[in-house]
Structures are given as structure tokens and as C-alpha cells.
Amino acid sequence: MRFDFAYNGNTTVESGARLTRMSFAPDVKREPTYFSGELGQSLLFREAISALHDVVVADLRFKPKDKTAYLEWAAQQEELDWQAIAAQRSDVLARMQPLQNELKGLNFRHAERMKPYWEARKKFQNYAFRHLSDYRFLFDPVITVHPDELFFECFSVDEASYARLSVDYEIFHKVGAFNCGTTNIDYSENLYQEFQKIRTYKTTNFEVDPSGFEIQTTHEDTFREVKIDLPDSWVRGFLQVSSAMTLPAVQVELHPMDVHNLCFVLRRRKEKQGPRGMRYHLEPGKPVRIVFEPWETEVVCPRSIYRGDAPQEIRVWGRRRLLLLERLIPIARKFTVHLLGTGLPSFYVAD
Template identity: 60%
Template sequence: MLFNYRYSGNSQVYSNASSAGISFAPDTRRDPTFFVGKLHKKIAFREAISALHDVVVSDLRFKPKDKTAYKEWAAQQESLWLAEYMNGFDTKAADDRIATLKNQLHDISAERDRVMGPFYKARKTYFDYLYQKDRDAWFVLDPVISVHPDEMFFECFSQDESTYGKLSANYNVFKEVNEFECGTTNIDYSAALYDEFQKIRDYKETDFKIDPGGFQVQTSQEELYHEVKIDLPDSWVRGFLQVSSAMTLPAATFDLHPMDVYNFCSWLRRFKEKKGPRSIRFILEPGKPVRAIFEPWNQEIVCARSLYTGPQSREIRIWGRRRLLILERLIPIAKKFTVHLTGNGLPSFYIADLGDMQFTLGLSGWTANDWSRAGQFDLMAPRAIVDDSAKLKVFADLKTRWMAKPETIAHATSLDKATVLGALGIYTQAGKVIFDLHTGFYRLRELSREPLPLDDLRFSNPEEAAGNKLVQEKRVQFTEKDIPGVGLQLTGTVKGSHRVYHPVITIDADERLSNAHCDCNFYASNKLYKGPCEHMLGLRIAHAQK
């Protein structure tokens, strides 16, 4: 998917003995979005924006060892090893032959190095330059920034698409706000900015600017712009769209003291596991301190300062725990960390309360289990058939407010809450709305200037496409039962190609899939870790279309 950006100059941070300034260059092709003010919470902002940078550059995917050089050496040595093996037949002749071959190989290697040396040197110099001087070319996409009436927030994804970062800052972070225009835009971002951020000091007056004019360079009275074209994989875009849906999943929520997070990070720094399981087991008992067991050592860390206040006991395991080290830099300035665990092997969210700022770290179930391929959590979000007029009413009302809760929109538009949730879910999947986990608001945030190709992004996996096809071919039948305090239970029969399947799903009061099971092979192998199977999806779609 090709994205075109047009920046006026480059984002820059300047610093001298008495003052500093941050100037972000936004995408001038989008509607004007700008903000001009002076930073008040300088150190906290520096640490938070640096943690966001750690998300941008994070890539914990397995990188196999490069054995190319060894294989080339082994191929060269093969003739020598063979000669040594045959040495027993004629020792003197073999020794003479080996010596001759060694001399010939030495001459050939020397000639090869002479011919290829300049190429290898130039290639190394190029990659060193690219990494040191233009490191942003190694990254995927510039961060997205949104300016709202009550706050501004930055969003980004890691290179391995398994980690989501969001930094929200209300206007108390600034001691002087000159002007701003609400909207969403991409900002020009480079690795050099990170080094400049480290120069922000509390004693320096620091300007903060997001200007549609950007940082301008004048040459012969003409403004110079630079065009950026980024060909993004569909997985990146789809993953970004699914984050908000993952945030709406039912979750076990509790607060952690910063020292508890420090203890987690300290253990991960001190010890490196060599075998599985590589998980953290959270033991949650009402009224008791949260306990975390680090496997495979079974080391228990008791969070004595953090009590679990949930209604029932739970035990939840999460994987990909080394991504929690991103939170290290926030520990000294955080008041608390609010944790949202959606289930075993399912996404988890960690919200650092920085006073007037909140840093949200979203982790997929595993480091290799990114949001787009195995995290099919948009499938669990509210799904309803909403007519166009209702959708337009909901979007128009949200556009006037910029952020609102479903109840507020339902009251203003005279629509029922289920219809509003369905419309908001549709706009979330279209990249026009995001769910704010910290406040519970749905916020207006249009991910791209042009409408996203939803036909290409609609079915993120074969199960969803197959479920839709089952409904179209009228192979799904179901009965429904309302269970007080739990939700609506759907029991169905789905005619497959070779047999009949019997999915059962439970939809809670917020139209979310809270429980499900099926007798198909997909569910037996994956449970809900990879999202619902095609039969569950067909059952839900059929119920929505009745």
C-alpha cells in the first residue's frame, strides 16, 4: 500500500546555552494541523518521547546467524580435507600435492581480495553511512500525531509490528499555548531527532511547534519541499487498525507501583532464559497483592504495594515479556502503571501515569505474534449491520466533539447504544476512529489522507472470508438464549464441506465476543489465541443479519 507524504523541510530540535526548540514538519498534503506552545514539563516529556522512540526502533524478531562466510570457507577447504584423507596412500606425493594446492589457493584468494576488495569496502561504507547518517531509512513509517481540544497524542508501531506505543499529553504539559488546529497528520521523523531530544534540559526555555509550514528553507524566494513515498505492507496498516479493537476486549485490570515494574525489568536484565516457557504468570486474587511468576525459573515477585481489586481470582500468562523493558525509562517519572490483561496469550496493555501525560504500551500475545497475522482482534470488536444514515450521524456527531463516549453519542443522535457501538466499530476498522483505553473515549483519528482500500483489508485472514461465504451460502443455522449477567449465547450448526460443525459463542452487553468454542480442528489447535474460527464468525454474522 503506497503512502505519499510532502514535508516542508525536516523536523528539527535546536539547543543552545539558554533555550531549546522542537519543530516537527507535518505532512502538508493533509488538512492543516498545527500547534505552537512552550513546554512546561520538559524532563518528563523528554523521557516519554524517548520511550516512544524505543518502540519505533524495536525489533525482537529472531535473526538467524549468517553462515555464508563459513560455507564459502568450507567449500575452499574441501579439496584440502580430501587430500589429507588420501594422505595415507602416498604420504610424500600427498604432502607435495597439498603444498602445491595451498600455494595455488593462496594466490587465488589474494587475487580475489584484490579484485573484490574495493567493492566490499564500498558496500560496508554505504551501509555504515546509511545506519549512522540516514537511520530513518531503516524504519517503516513516520509517527502519527493528533491534536485534540484536550490533548495531543503520538502513535507508532515497532518494526516487528508486535508493539504499539501511544504518548498522550494534555495541555498542562505546556505553560503557554499560542495557537492550535485540531486534526491528524504524519510528522517527519529521523533517528537524529532522538539524539537531539536528549539535549532538552529543565533550565532551558523550550518551544514546541507543529507547523503546517514546517521548517522552511528559502532559496531564490522558493520554498523547498521533499516528497516521501513509502510502500507499506498491508500487515502494518491492518495491525494499526486492530489496536483499538484489541483495547475494547474484556480485561483484568490492576495497578502496579513503579518499583514493581522496576523489579520486573531488573530480573529480565539479570537473567536470560535458554529454554521455555518464556512467560510471566500473573496470579490475581481479590484483596491480595499481585504476584508474578517468571518462567522457566518459577521466580515469584510479590507486588506488595499493588493489590488486585477485581471480583474473582484469575491466573493469566503473557509471553514476549522482554518488550516490557521499553518501560524502564519511565519508571522514575511514573506515578503508577495500569495493566490490562485480556487473557492467556492475548494482548496486554500497560499505561504509565506520568501526571499530565500517559504512555500506553500495547503488546501482542507473543513477540512473533504480531497484530495483523495472528492477532485477529478486530473480529471480536462490536460488529453490527448499521445503515448509512446512522453511520453518518455518529461520525458527524463525533467530528463536532473530537472525542466522546458511546452513551453521549447515543443520547445526542437518538440512536441506541448497540447501533452507535456498531458504527464506531466500522469507523475504527476504517482507520477514522481510535479507542482511548485510558479515558474510555472514542477519538477522531483519520490514519490517512485518502480512504483506505477496505476491500483489500476487509478479510485479514482466510477464516473471516470463509465465515462470510458460509453465511452467503445459507449454511448457518442458530438458536439464541439470553443468560442474565453473562450475555447472549448463540448455539449453531454449520454445514461444512464434509461434516456439520457446532459452534457456541457468547456475546456480552457491549456486543463483544466474551466466550466461544467449536468442535472444528482450527479451534482444537488454537483455541481463541488466533481469533475465532470460520464457524464462529459465520454464526455471529448470521445473527447480525437476521
């Protein structure tokens, strides 16, 4: 499925001593959608939008190692005559020591001469990572201006995680002109780095830039065209998420420190073989218990009491994606987990 986007420039963040101004460049080929306001809780927004970024770039698909060099080396070893090598070993050992000393000196001089090259190469790699890494953002996030709230939506690179950041208008000191609608916004690695400069002692202005719609008919040549061959699975993912949200679910409230303990277990240990499930043991009026397979490590959540009517055991997968919640732990009051059932999707809502 082919989609064409047009952005009037790039999304920018201007950071000064007293003011931070965020201006998102919307897709001008859609219906005019714009918004402007002054953030009142800029720190919460910074952490939330940074967590959204972690989802945008997340890719937990298996990446096999490149064994080409090893296979070439192994093929060469099979061609060697090891008996002849063993016979020559005594003579080789006698000549090896002086050659090793000479080689050590050559390596030292080589390293000194190549040092400027390696330093320049490292600088270039750092520059390329900062300025040429937009390929990581294959699909720009979607922003919706609603009469009650402003929210961002995105999928991860591996299309296994969906995130939605809802921003209530109550966190804005001032809300200016806005027009409801949904549009794509230009997003890049540099934008994420600029988000980290948001501070509480600075005034933060947030806007979805409306100027692109005003000049669309007179300066078409100034627009940056983006053509994306959107996979059917990405479109289908939005429909599946919407359908899953309508299914009956078991709700569990987790304290942020209990979520921290879950992430702590995942950070400390890495599974090398299956099963890789995570079992929720829920008993009415008792703390939630979560067991990690295959180690059978049990985490008791003393701050999180299950308020349901009947005991249940629900097994879910994809637990490594819980690490995407780490940045929300310090600012969240609670996490509400919606478990649709064993083997089905689960939703984690930070409040």
C-alpha cells in the first residue's frame, strides 16, 4: 500500500535559556490539523514522549549472527596437513620468539601511525549516527487533535508493540487555536535528542504547525515529499489493536515499584532457551504473583492487590517489551494491566 506524505520543512525544537519551542511539521496532504499551547507539566511530557520514542525504534526480532568469516576460516583449516605441521613445529618454535618480538615492535609503530585515522573514523561514525539515522523511523507517528485531548500513536519497527500517548489539555497552562483531526508528523533522531533538553524552569511551547496549510497552494516546491510503501501488516495492526481493545479483559493494577521489580528481573537475566512466558497468578484479595519462565523466578507484588472475583492464571509472552515502560516508572502513579487471556495481547496503561 503506497502512501505519499508532504511536510512543510522538518519538525523542530528550539531551546533557549528560558524558552523551549516545539513545532511539529504535519502532513499537509491531509485535512488541516493544528494545535498550539503552553505546557504546564513539561517534565512529564518529556519522559512520556521519550518512552514513545523507545517504542518507535524498538525491534526485538531475532537477528542471526554473520558467520561468513568463520565458515571461510573453517574451510581453510580442513585443507591443512596437520601431520606436516606437527613435524615442523619444533623448528618453528625456535624461530618464533625473535619474530614475535620484532612483530610486537611493528604493531606498536603501526598503531601510532594509524591513531589519527581511527580517531577520524570514529568521529565520522558518530556524525553519521547523529545525522543519518532517520532510516530507523520508517513510519512517522500519527498525532490526533481531539476536543478532549491530544494523542500520539505509533508502532515499533518490528510491528509487535503499539503505543499511544494521551495528553490531556489540563497539563497545558494555555491552549491556543486548534483544529481537530489526525495527521502524520515528521519525526527524526535529532528531534528525540532535543526533547531531552526540556526543563521545568523553561517555558515550553508546543504546536502542530499550521503554516504549512496556509502556503500549500502557493509554494508547493518547498514541500519535502516522503513516499512510503506501507505494509499491509502495519495497517492491519491498527485494526487488530482496535478490535482487541473491545474484548473482555482481566484488569490488574500494579504499583510502579512492582513494575520496576519486573524490569529488574529481565535486566539481570537473559533466557537462552524456551519457554519464555510470564505467568500471572491472581487470587482475590492477595498480592499479584508473577512467575518468569524458564527459571520459575517468582516476583511477589506486595503493593498490588488483585481485586477480582475469581482466581486466575494467565500466561503471556513478549515480556522483553516491558522494558519499554522503564522511563515511565518514576512519573507514573500506577500501571493498569489489561490481560485478554493466555496467549492473547496485553495492554499496560500508565497513569
